[in-house]
Amino acid sequence: MKKLLTIAGSDSSGGAGIQADLKTFAALGTYGMSAICALTAQNTQGVTMVVNTPEEMVEAQLDAIYSDIPPDGVKTGMLSTSGITKTVASYLEKHLASPLVVDPVMVATTGAVLLEKDAIEAYKTKLIPLATLITPNIPEAEVLSGMEIHSADDMRAAAKKLSLLGCQAVLVKGGHRVEDAMDILYDGSDFHVYKGERIETDNTHGTGCTLSSALAVMLARGLSIADAVTGAKKYISGAIKRGAADSVGHGNGPVHHFWFYEDKWGDME
Numbered sequence: 001m002k003k004l005l006t007i008a009g010s011d012s013s014g015g016a017g018i019q020a021d022l023k024t025f026a027a028l029g030t031y032g033m034s035a036i037c038a039l040t041a042q043n044t045q046g047v048t049m050v051v052n053t054p055e056e057m058v059e060a061q062l063d064a065i066y067s068d069i070p071p072d073g074v075k076t077g078m079l080s081t082s083g084i085t086k087t088v089a090s091y092l093e094k095h096l097a098s099p100l101v102v103d104p105v106m107v108a109t110t111g112a113v114l115l116e117k118d119a120i121e122a123y124k125t126k127l128i129p130l131a132t133l134i135t136p137n138i139p140e141a142e143v144l145s146g147m148e149i150h151s152a153d154d155m156r157a158a159a160k161k162l163s164l165l166g167c168q169a170v171l172v173k174g175g176h177r178v179e180d181a182m183d184i185l186y187d188g189s190d191f192h193v194y195k196g197e198r199i200e201t202d203n204t205h206g207t208g209c210t211l212s213s214a215l216a217v218m219l220a221r222g223l224s225i226a227d228a229v230t231g232a233k234k235y236i237s238g239a240i241k242r243g244a245a246d247s248v249g250h251g252n253g254p255v256h257h258f259w260f261y262e263d264k265w266g267d268m269e
């Protein structure tokens with residue numbers, strides 16, 4: 001059994017962050033672990049409070065995990081501050097022995113800021129160079145690359161530019177483009193285009209977290225980066241479709257993970 005680690009923030013409403021990551025790991029048949037970098041008081045309508053984890057506690061969680069259960073795959077999500085981003089990067093630089101997916105979470109679907117501005121430099125110089133794959137959405141790719149993205153060609157150019165930061169591959173996610181849900185991967189030599197059917201729904205809370213967790217699972221299982229994206233995209237599309245059919249909360253509802261085994265177990269109502 002593969003063992004997966006998420007280094008991210010907690011979402012009290014269970015739709016994004018650590019909770020989405022652990023649900024994804026479980027649904028895909030792996031053992032999930034977590035190092036919590038921030039607590040958010042959050043629901044489908046917004047974030048009302050954030051408490052950051054002390055940096056020594058972030059390191060203590062990582063030590064507890066790595067000294068006993070070294071993970072086969074790792075993902076990072078909300079790291080909140082420059083200090084936490086640097087702590088995670090310097091720990092992984094010494095201990096990482098598996099694929100790493102970096103989801104550079106900056107803003108929640110509901111609009112709340114989840115990363116302090118001065119952490120961008122630490123992402124670019126310390127964390128991203130360690131990554132197998134980074135998964136910015138369009139606004140995040142704009143911040144990290146310093147260029148505006150209006151077209152698929154711009155997505156390609158940004159992906160190529162971001163790969164120069166030293167990661168192996170870049171997936172620019174197109175969920176924020178109104179007309180489609182097309183993602184573009186640059187794997188260091190070639191571009192791969194993943195065309196998704198756009199599902200009409202506001203229930204997209206947790207899409208990025210879920211996709212990056214599924215990617216970490218696929219990479220831990222030894223798939224190529226291009227095949228890992230195909231697999232993870234299939235998982236997130238199913239989860240968005242199921243979330244669209246069964247709303248939770250009063251705002252941007254979450255995606256649902258039980259679609260993956262619903263045929264077998266039913267929805268247990």
Ligand SMILES: Nc1ncnc2c1ncn2[C@@H]1O[C@H](COP(=O)(O)OP(=O)(O)O)[C@@H](O)[C@H]1O
Pocket residue numbers: 136137138173174175176181182183196197198199200201204206207208209211233236237240
């Ligand atoms: N309405 C949608 N229909 C289909 N796929 C979507 C939709 N919204 C997002 N996706 C897909 O979900 C994944 C996460 O993308 P995105 O929402 O852009 O990330 P983030 O949550 O980081 O903003 C991508 O593969 C994207 O194409």
Ligand SMILES: Cc1ncc(COP(=O)(O)O)c(N)n1
Pocket residue numbers: 008009010011016017018040042077078105107108109114204205206207208209210
């Ligand atoms: C703790 C936490 N981490 C990440 C996100 C981003 O979520 P999304 O997947 O919707 O971009 C979030 N809203 N909360």
